[in-house]
Each structure stands twice: as structure tokens, then as C-alpha cells.
Amino acid sequence: MMPVKAGRERHTSIKGNIINAGNTIMNSELKQQSEGFLRGTVKNAMPDYELRYPQLEMIGACASVIENGGVLIAEAGTGTGKTFAYLIPLILSGKKGIVSTRTINLQEQLFSKDLRFLFALKEFDYAIAKGRGNYLCLRRLNAYRASNEEEAGEYSRLVNWASKTRTGDLEDYPYRSPLWDRVYSDPDACRSKKCSSYNQCFYFKARQRWSKAQIVVANHAIISINAMLSEESKILPKAEVLIIDEGHALDNALSDQIGINLSKRGFENILNKLLKPDERGNYKGLLSKSHHLFQIVESLRTEMELFWDSVKRESEHRKTIKGAFVLTNFSVGLSSSIRNLIENIRTSTMGLFKEDEEVELKASIIKLKNFAEGLETFSEGTDGFVRWAEIEEKRIALRMSPIYPRDFIKENIVPEYNSIIVTSATLSVAGDFGFTEKILGLEVSKKLSVPSPFDLRNQVAIEVKKEINLLNGGGIEKLARVIIDEASRKDGGILVLFTSRDVMKKTWEVTAEELRNLGLNPMMQGEMPNRAMLDIMREGKDSIIFGLDSFWEGVDIKGDALKCLIITKLPFEVPTEPIAAARTEDIEKHGGNAFYEYSLPRAVLKFKQGFGRLIRSSQDTGRVVICDERIETSRYGRRFMESVF
Numbered sequence: 120m121m122p123v124k125a126g127r128e129r130h131t132s133i134k135g136n137i138i139n140a141g142n143t144i145m146n147s148e149l150k151q152q153s154e155g156f157l158r159g160t161v162k163n164a165m166p167d168y169e170l171r172y173p174q175l176e177m178i179g180a181c182a183s184v185i186e187n188g189g190v191l192i193a194e195a196g197t198g199t200g201k202t203f204a205y206l207i208p209l210i211l212s213g214k215k216g217i218v219s220t221r222t223i224n225l226q227e228q229l230f231s232k233d234l235r236f237l238f239a240l241k242e243f244d245y246a247i248a249k250g251r252g253n254y255l256c257l258r259r260l261n262a263y264r265a266s267n268e269e270e271a272g273e274y275s276r277l278v279n280w281a282s283k284t285r286t287g288d289l290e291d292y293p294y295r296s297p298l299w300d301r302v303y304s305d306p307d308a309c310r311s312k313k314c315s316s317y318n319q320c321f322y323f324k325a326r327q328r329w330s331k332a333q334i335v336v337a338n339h340a341i342i343s344i345n346a347m348l349s350e351e352s353k354i355l356p357k358a359e360v361l362i363i364d365e366g367h368a369l370d371n372a373l374s375d376q377i378g379i380n381l382s383k384r385g386f387e388n389i390l391n392k393l394l395k396p397d398e399r400g401n402y403k404g405l406l407s408k409s410h411h412l413f414q415i416v417e418s419l420r421t422e423m424e425l426f427w428d429s430v431k432r433e434s435e436h437r438k439t440i441k442g443a444f445v446l447t448n449f450s451v452g453l454s455s456s457i458r459n460l461i462e463n464i465r466t467s468t469m470g471l472f473k474e475d476e477e478v479e480l481k482a483s484i485i486k487l488k489n490f491a492e493g494l495e496t497f498s499e500g501t502d503g504f505v506r507w508a509e510i511e512e513k514r515i516a517l518r519m520s521p522i523y524p525r526d527f528i529k530e531n532i533v534p535e536y537n538s539i540i541v542t543s544a545t546l547s548v549a550g551d552f553g554f555t556e557k558i559l560g561l562e563v564s565k566k567l568s569v570p571s572p573f574d575l576r577n578q579v580a581i582e583v584k585k586e587i588n589l590l591n592g593g594g595i596e597k598l599a600r601v602i603i604d605e606a607s608r609k610d611g612g613i614l615v616l617f618t619s620r621d622v623m624k625k626t627w628e629v630t631a632e633e634l635r636n637l638g639l640n641p642m643m644q645g646e647m648p649n650r651a652m653l654d655i656m657r658e659g660k661d662s663i664i665f666g667l668d669s670f671w672e673g674v675d676i677k678g679d680a681l682k683c684l685i686i687t688k689l690p691f692e693v694p695t696e697p698i699a700a701a702r703t704e705d706i707e708k709h710g711g712n713a714f715y716e717y718s719l720p721r722a723v724l725k726f727k728q729g730f731g732r733l734i735r736s737s738q739d740t741g742r743v744v745i746c747d748e749r750i751e752t753s754r755y756g757r758r759f760m761e762s763v764f
Contacts, residue, residue: 121488125318126382127499130398134164134169135409147179147183147186147605148164148217149178149182149183149185149186149187149211149212150178150182150183152180152208152211153179153181153182153208153211154175154178155398156207156211156240156241156528157170157175157178157207158170158667159226160240160241161203161207161240164236164240165241166724167609169376169571169572169697169737171196171198171199171572172572173196173199173470173569173570173571174195174199174200174201174203174204174569176567176569176571177193177195177199177204177205177431177542177567177569178204178207178208179205180191180193180222180567181204181205181209181372181540182190182203182208182212182564184373184538184539184540184565185206185208185209185216185360185538185540186194186212186213187266187538187640188537188538188563189433189538189539189564189565189732190533190538190539190540190541190561191260191538191539191540191542191550191565191566191567192541192542192555192561192563192564192565192566192567192732193205193540193541193542193543193546193563193566193568193569194542194543194544194545194546194547194552194567194568194569195542195543195544195569196544196569196570196571196572196573197544197571197731197732197735198543198572198735198736198737199569199571199572201364201544202229202233203233203237203541204362204369205362205379205540205542205647206218206233206234206334206364206366207237209360209362210237210241210243210334211226212360212437212501213281213357214333214358214538215332215333215334215335215356215357215358215359215360216333216335216358216359216360216361216362217248217334217335217337217342217355217358217360217361217362218333218334218335218337218362218364218527219336219337219338219339219341219362219363219364219546220336220338220339220364220365221338221339221341221364221365221368221372221672221673222338223249223253223290223338224650224673225338225364225365225673226247226249226336226337226338227617229336229364230245230247230336230672234334234336237609238569241374243332243333243334243477243489244331244332244334245332245334245335245336245338245585246329246331246332246334246335246356247335247340248329248335248336248337248354248748249288249290249341249542250338250340250341250344250361250593251303251304251305251306251326251339251354252303252304252305252614253284253288253289253290253303254287254288254289254303254304254321254322254325255277255281255284255288255302255303255304255321256302256303256304256309256320256321256322257287257309257316257319257320257321258314258315258316258478259301259302259303259305259308259475259479260277260278260281260302260477260644261316261492261693262475262476263298263301263478264705265303266397266403269323270297270298273296273297273298273430276296276304276487277292277296277298278291278329279720280330284321284385285694286319286321286325286327287296287320287322287324287560288325288548289303289543299706302419304320304321306479307482307485307486308478308481308482310478311323312496315364322445325391326354327515327752328358328664329355330356334515335355335356335358335386338372339355339365339368339369339372339373340364340372340375340376341355341374341687342361342363342532343372343375343376343377344376346527346531346532346535347376347377347531349441350572357535358536359533359536359537359538360536360538360539360540361535361536361538361539361540362539362542363539363540363541364542364543365543365672365673365726366541366542366543366546366559367543367545367546367555367728368543368635368672369524369528370542370558370559372526373519373521373524373527374520374521374698376529377495377520377521377524377742378504378518378519378520378521379496379497379517379518379520380516380517380518381490381493381494381513381516381518382514382515383427383515383516385490385516386423387423387488387652388419388487388674389483389490389528390416390419390423391404391417392404392405392479393406393480394406394407394412394413394416395481396418405472405479405480405483406468406564407465407488409467411469411470412460412463412464412467413717414708415459415460415463416557418456419456419457419460422452422453422456423453424526425449426446426449426453427515428691429449430508430510430515430517431448431510431515433445433446434507434508434510435508435510436509437507437695437696437697438507438695439505439508439697439700439701440506440507440508443498443500443746444498444500444506445690446498447498450494450495450497451494451495451498453494454491454492454494454495456720457487457488457490457491457494458488458491459490459660460487461484461487461491461516462642464480464484465484465535468480481490482645483595483697484636486658488682493517496519497519499519500519501519501611501720503520503521503522503523504519504520504521504699505519505520505522505698505700505701506519506524506608507697511545518697520697520698521706522698522701522702522705523558523560524558524559524560524627524701525557525558525559525560525561525734526560528559528560528696529560530711533543533560533561537731541555541559541561541564544727544731545724545725545727545728545731546568546724547568547569547762548719548720548721548723548724548758548762549758549762550568550747552564552566552568552725553560553720554716554717554720556720571734572737573737573738573739574736575734575764577732578734578737578739578740578741579734579740579741579743580740580742581743581744581745582740582744582745583745583747583748583750584597584601584745584746585600585747585748586748587746587747587748589622589687589746589747590631590688591618595625595626596625596630598629598687598746599626599629600623601628601685601746602615602630602634602685602746603633603634603637605683605685605742605744606634606637606663607637608683609638609639609663610660610679610682611660611678611680611682611683612656612659612660612661612662612663612664612676612679612682612683613662613663613664613679613681613682613683613684613685614656614663614664614666614674614676614681614683614684614685614688614689614733615665615666615685615687615733616666616667616670616684616685616686616729617665617666617667617687617688618688618690618691619688620667622687622688622690623643623644623665623666623667624643624686626665627641627643627665629660634647637662638661639656639661639662640659640661640662641662641663641664641665642656642664642665643654643664643665644664644665644666644667644669644670645729649666649669649670650663653674654681656676657676657680658680659669659680660678660679660682662680666690670691670732671725671729671732672728672731672732674732674737675735676732677735677736677738677739678736678738678739680684680733681732681733681741681745682740682741682742683733683741683744684729684730684732684733684741684742684743684744684745684746685743685744685746686726686729686730686744686746687744687746687747688746688747688761689722689726689731689745689747689749690725690726691718691721691722691751692718692721692722694718699717699718699721702717703717703718703763704755707709715755719755719758722759723758723759723762724762726762726763727762730743730763731763750759
């Protein structure tokens with residue numbers, strides 16, 4: 120595929136020169152069909168549906184790319200109706216397409232709401248694709264043996280559900296299962312067509328649905344994983360069109376999937392599956408009858424503990440690692456010990472187990488081998504990747520990710536599709552797509568930016584609070600006062616967006632009791648599932664949510680249930696975060712200005728995401744309180760407001 124070149128001018132509509140295709144856009148048969156479907160079929164099914172000019176513009180742009188090929192970056196302001204704008208021309212084209220979004224929750228929304236509605240108007244095949252770990256494995260379920268009464272009860276419940284479910288999808292299981300990690304579909308423990316349960320396998324049935332469907336709803340993680348697989352191993356079907364919704368999140372999704380993630384807990388889980396003492400000191404696990412291996416496993420367990428203790432001592436939290444890993448000799452020794460255990464298992468146990476046990480044992484060996492190889496690669500490092508030790512309260516891990524995902528996208532994703540559409544409400548900074556193009560490697564894209572149809576200047580009242588300095592952990596009392604004052608109005612729900620977990624917790628400690636005394640319902644991220652908190656907020660107008668990163672986007676609450684948005688601090692990345700630090704260094708090494716080329720655009724895009732949580736319909740009104748005076752006092756502050764209006 121040859122992407123169509125486009126200039127770098129700032130555009131706000133596709134008239135004339137956005138897509139640079141002239142009459143192709145204006146007279147496109149698919150464009151006309153799509154507009155007619157929206158104006159006629161959709162409007163008739165939803166009499167109160169508001170036809171929006173920005174949506175029609177985006178339909179034309181999407182239709183052109185789907186019809187003629189190329190890459191489109193389409194920024195559509197909140198309320199544009201971008202989902203219908205790309206789904207309708209894709210459906211009417213008859214071409215096979217994969218639509219990828221950021222999270223499983225957003226997948227479910229697209230699948231069960233938007234696609235279901237359009238299917239009722241025009242029949243087409245569609246399916247939802249999730250990672251393998253979301254599906255129940257019948258072979259593993261049938262082979263599982265409960266070790267106590269509690270496990271037996273949960274096992275019985277899973278068996279009962281398995282006999283009734285059509286999908287085997289964890290999302291459809293009404294309970295949280297502590298046994299799921301023992302019975303999910305694990306590629307390392309899969310016998311494929313050799314499995315006695317193959318014809319009933321939920322995962323392979325799902326893949327059959329993906330293959331037959333015209334539209335497959337995936338997520339960024341599975342798109343990333345699929346792109347890393349060889350042609351014969353790919354899990355997603357071939358498609359002509361790829362649509363990346365929530366395209367601003369693709370960068371982070373790729374960084375999470377590409378590279379190395381070696382966690383202490385992950386390795387402990389592997390060893391515990393092989394051998395683990397119970398409360399009475401008796402060994403359980405796959406190797407529980409192989410007494411001659413007990414000492415080797417326990418010695419490896421001790422060596423691993425010493426290794427992670429050394430990582431803690433030698434590494435600062437999320438500090439990038441340059442040159443040779445400080446514990447290279449230790450990690451090489453650990454890798455050798457892992458390989459020694461693998462060899463001992465292979466030479467002394469294979470063929471001695473029942474079929475299901477042997478499958479699980481082979482799966483554990485694969486995981487051990489991957490861990491050993493990961494240690495070796497991490498110690499050596501790889502050009503274009505950044506390494507760090509991730510040390511948190513309940514987690515310790517070694518991470519290695521690409522500094523930029525653009526080469527991966529250009530080499531492994533772009534060539535797979537004839538047409539690619541990347542869309543989001545936040546892809547440009549004051550109309551300039553340069554940052555997104557550079558990060559994603561899509562410098563030669565067609566570009567479209569359509570504004571929100573909402574009248575934000577009249578729907579939003581903005582107030583900037585002075586002298587609240589959270590940069591050094593201060594200003595908590597002043598911030599708390601702002602939150603309590605806003606809550607005292609009692610005119611609707613409040614979302615407080617934080618950039619620091621520590622600041623959020625300290626603010627919570629100061630405000631929570633007083634908020635409750637006001638008769639309000641304060642909630643803090645981490646105390647209950649995000650979805651549960653949002654459901655509670657939607658039900659009334661007396662809720663206050665303290666949220667971090669995940670609440671800056673994807674929150675959709677209309678009316679008085681969300682009346683006030685408090686942005687505690689401009690969302691600049693912590694400069695010492697490994698990927699941010701590596702990108703900063705790379706830009707400056709090549710003579711650029713890292714602040715204006717990376718830090719500021721990144722912060723502006725996140726600010727736009729946060730700002731967009733407040734107004735979700737043309738009838739919504741509310742207040743945005745910004746507790747960071749830099750938006751008014753700094754030279755760069757105007758860039759934030761220019762991007763939302």
C-alpha cells in the first residue's frame with residue numbers, strides 16, 4: 120500500500136484541500152450511500168437523532184479511504200458521532216474490516232450498542248475478538264482437581280456455567296473466579312486439533328466467528344500481538360480495512376506489548392505450579408511426585424529471591440538502565456539455573472505423567488524458557504529500546520520497551536491493510552498533527568480535523584485557581600478547600616482528576632470525611648472497580664470521584680450526574696519516566712527541543728482528553744476548575760486552551 124502524501128497545513132474541514140482528492144470525495148458512490156443511510160435509515164429509526172455537519176464530513180473522508188486505500192488520521196471532537204462515521208461506510212462497502220479500540224470495556228460498548236443498532240437496520244456479520252486469556256479452556260477445566268472445599272464450590276460453579284455459556288468469555292461469567300488462571304485458554308498448554316475438546320473449544324469457535332464476520336471488533340493489545348506473529352501463527356483474520364479508534368492510546372498499548380516484562384510474581388506463579396508447599400508442609404504441584412527435583416526447584420526459588428532483592432537495592436524506581444545491566448552476572452547465572460531445571464525436567468519426568476499433566480508441564484517449561492531468554496536479552500539490551508526496573512508497592516519487574524513504536528507500525532501493521540483510519544478526539548495540538556504522525560510513524564497520511572458540534576464556550580464555565588503548587592507535594596490543603604467549596608454547591612456530580620497517586624491519597628485523607636458530612640458520596644480510584652464508581656455516579660448527582668490516569672479518558676456521563684470537572688494539575692509526564700526520559704534524550708541528541716516537541720504536546724493531548732469528560736451532549740453545561748495557574752502565567756499555557764476551543 121502506498122499512503123497518499125499530504126501537506127502539513129492546519130485544516131479544520133475536508134473541503135478543498137484536506138484529503139486532496141477533489142471530485143473523488145465529492146462524488147464518491149460510497150460517500151453518497153453512507154450519507155443517504157445516515158439521513159434516511161438511521162434518522163427514521165431514531166427520530167430525535169441530530170444530523171451533525173462534522174459527522175458528514177468525517178463520513179466522506181472515511182468513505183474515500185475505504186474505497187481508494189491509504190491512511191487517514193481523523194480527529195473528531197466530542198459529540199461528532201465518529202463511530203457511525205466510520206462504521207456506516209465500512210458496512211456499506213462490504214469490505215472486511217477490523218476495528219480496534221483501547222479497552223475490552225470499549226469493545227463491549229461498540230459490539231453490544233453501536234453494531235447491534237446498525238445490524239437491526241442492515242444485516243451484516245460482526246464479531247468481537249479478545250485475547251486468548253479471556254476464554255475458558257474445557258480441557259483444563261475437566262482436568263482440574265480441587266484441593267479444598269472452597270475450590271470445589273467454585274469449580275462446580277464454573278462447570279455449570281461452561282455447560283450453558285455460548286462464548287466461554289470471562290466477561291459473561293457473573294462472578295470473580297479465583298480459579299481462572301488455572302482454566303483459561305493458555306497457548307502454551309494448547310493441543311489444538313489434537314485436543315479431545317477441540318470441536319467444543321470456545322477460543323477456536325471464537326476465531327471461526329472472526330473469520331466469517333465482515334467486521335471484527337478487537338483491541339489495541341491484540342492488534343499488537345497479532346502483528347508480532349508469523350504469517351502462519353496470526354490470530355486475527357486477513358482484512359482490507361483497519362480502523363484504530365482511540366488512536367491516541369495506540370502508542371502506549373504497543374509499548375506495553377512489544378519488548379520484555381519479567382515480573383517477580385510471574386516467575387513465582389510458574390514455580391508454584393511446578394512445586395508449592397501447603398500449610399502442612401506437604402508439596403503440591405506438577406513435580407510433587409518427583410522428589411529428586413525438590414532441591415533443584417527450591418534452590419532456584421532462593422536464587423530468584425536473592426536476585427529480586429538485589430534489583431531492589433541496586434535500582435531506583437523506574438530509572439532507565441544504560442549500558443550493561445548492573446546485575447548482568449547475576450541474571451546470567453539465574454538464567455543458567457532455569458535452563459538446568461528445564462533439562463532435569465525433560466530428562467527425568469517426561470512420559471511419566473498423564474496426558475493433561477504432561478501438557479501443563481510442557482507449558483511450564485515454555486514459560487521457564489521464555490523467562491530465561493528474557494533475562495538474557497534484558498541484560499544485553501537492544502538498540503532502540505529502553506530498560507528499567509519497575510519497583511512498586513506490590514510489584515517488582517524488569518521492563519524493556521521500544522522508545523518509539525513507529526518502526527514497528529510501519530513494518531508490521533501498515534503493510535497488512537489497504538486502508539487504515541486512525542481516529543480519536545485528541546490527535547492534534549492546536550490543529551497540528553505533527554506529534555501524532557511522528558510517534559506513530561504516519562508522516563504521509565491524509566488528515567482530517569472536525570470540531571465538536573457542541574458550543575463549548577457557552578456550555579462550559581472555566582475558572583483557574585491561583586497559588587496551588589502541587590509540584591513539590593505541597594498545596595494539598597488549598598486543593599482540598601477548592602474541592603470542598605465546589606462540592607458545597609450540591610448542584611451535581613464532581614470528577615477530580617489527579618496526576619499523582621500520592622497527591623490523590625493525601626487529598627482524600629483531608630477531604631473525605633467533610634464531603635460525607637455534606638451528604639455527598641466521595642469515591643476514590645482503587646477502593647472499588649472503576650465501572651462500579653461510574654455506575655453509582657450515573658444514578659444520582661451527589662457523587663464525587665477522585666481518579667487517576669484511567670479517568671482522564673473513556674468517562675461518558677451526561678447531565679447533572681457530572682456537573683464539575685476539577686483538573687488538579689496540568690498533566691505533564693514525570694520527566695524521569697523511562698520512555699519519556701528516553702524520548703527526551705533522543706530528541707535533544709538530534710538538536711530538537713524536547714519540551715516543545717514531546718512533553719508539551721503529550722500534556723496538551725491528555726488535557727484535551729480530561730477536558731472532554733464534562734460535556735457529553737448539546738444540553739450539558741458545567742464548570743471546569745483548573746488548579747494550575749501555569750495555564751495562564753506560562754508562555755505555553757495558551758496551547759492548552761487553544762486545543763479545546
